[in-house]
Amino acid sequence: MSTLVVGSRASHLARAQVREFLAPLRERFPGVVFRRRVITEAGDQDRRSALRDVSERGGGSAFSVNQVNALVSGEVDVIVHSLKDLPTANPPGLILLPPPTRADVHDALCGSTLADLPYGGRIGTSASRRIAQLLHVRPDLVPVEIRGNVPTRLGKLRTQQLDAVVLAAAGIKRLGRGDEISEILPVGLFPPSPGQGALGIQIREDNEWAREVLAGSGDPVTDAEVRAERAMLAELHGGCSVPVGAFGKVDGDVLTLHGQVTSVDGGRQVEARLSGPVSEPEKLGALVAGLLLDQGAEGILAEVRPTAA
Numbered sequence: 052m053s054t055l056v057v058g059s060r061a062s063h064l065a066r067a068q069v070r071e072f073l074a075p076l077r078e079r080f081p082g083v084v085f086r087r088r089v090i091t092e093a094g095d096q097d098r099r100s101a102l103r104d105v106s107e108r109g110g111g112s113a114f115s116v117n118q119v120n121a122l123v124s125g126e127v128d129v130i131v132h133s134l135k136d137l138p139t140a141n142p143p144g145l146i147l148l149p150p151p152t153r154a155d156v157h158d159a160l161c162g163s164t165l166a167d168l169p170y171g172g173r174i175g176t177s178a179s180r181r182i183a184q185l186l187h188v189r190p191d192l193v194p195v196e197i198r199g200n201v202p203t204r205l206g207k208l209r210t211q212q213l214d215a216v217v218l219a220a221a222g223i224k225r226l227g228r229g230d231e232i233s234e235i236l237p238v239g240l241f242p243p244s245p246g247q248g249a250l251g252i253q254i255r256e257d258n259e260w261a262r263e264v265l266a267g268s269g270d271p272v273t274d275a276e277v278r279a280e281r282a283m284l285a286e287l288h289g290g291c292s293v294p295v296g297a298f299g300k301v302d303g304d305v306l307t308l309h310g311q312v313t314s315v316d317g318g319r320q321v322e323a324r325l326s327g328p329v330s331e332p333e334k335l336g337a338l339v340a341g342l343l344l345d346q347g348a349e350g351i352l353a354e355v356r357p358t359a360a
């Protein structure tokens with residue numbers, strides 16, 4: 052029997068994502084053995100090196116570089132990532148396949164609704180985009196840096212005496228903890244991280260076997276939406292650590308993209324929204340990025356862009 056080796060990180064979320072990805076494939080290909088391989092990343096072990104490396108570095112980050120190497124060496128056939136954690140520049144020889152239908156794109160508050168948060172409430176998050184967006188609508192709030200995987204961050208609600216934490220609804224739900232969500236934040240005010248909720252399905256370009264098995268696994272609607280979001284991010288030269296929100300939505304054959312850049316103190320925010328044909332997502336992403344840059348996005352991003360070590 053033929054085997055397809057599927058790599059991912061070790062976290063509960065990564066495991067849930069692999070299960071979700073493989074369920075329909077196992078049904079479609081009863082004769083194929085799908086074997087999981089866990090790949091540990093520096094970012095999973097050493098928080099400080101993760102912090103240094105998490106900014107984009109031409110195709111590798113502390114959360115994906117070992118997985119990418121396993122693909123290149125042929126140790127695994129496919130990697131299932133969270134798309135939003137993947138740099139927009141693809142390493143040479145590797146490609147992203149169209150992702151399956153994406154999960155909930157929203158950010159979610161756990162612990163309290165926005166309206167019920169006390170003045171000066173302590174909000175756990177480490178994402179600059181989330182801090183910026185929250186301070187934009189509620190300048191009184193106090194962001195508290197929390198790190199770790201999703202269950203750890205949910206746990207910090209109590210251990211760090213926070214009033215709420217912000218997390219991706221997709222991650223919370225994939226871990227079966229959707230009942231802990233207090234409020235789904237509206238995408239109009241809180242556009243998510245580009246690619247949020249979608250899987251990043253990465254293979255070697257020359258791996259015909261993987262292409263054949265995975266050919267039908269993608270969703271064209273999700274693909275168009277995340278292509279537009281990531282093209283916008285690439286044009287802004289942003290990685291996953293910049294305060295950039297993007298939400299692409301397909302309706303029939305029209306794709307609409309909302310882009311937003313916010314200063315980390317919440318004080319300045321630029322936004323743009325455009326629609327175009329669903330067949331040209333990258334062009335739409337570049338156009339929206341251009342409108343953001345025209346309004347001064349560059350200056351806002353310069354404040355937060357990590358300086359080279």
Ligand SMILES: NCc1[nH]cc(CCC(=O)O)c1CC(=O)O
Nearest residue numbers: 133136218219221222247248249
């Ligand atoms: N950066 C960490 C990360 N990467 C993917 C998810 C959740 C799943 C997703 O957004 O696709 C999370 C946690 C979070 O942002 O709350």
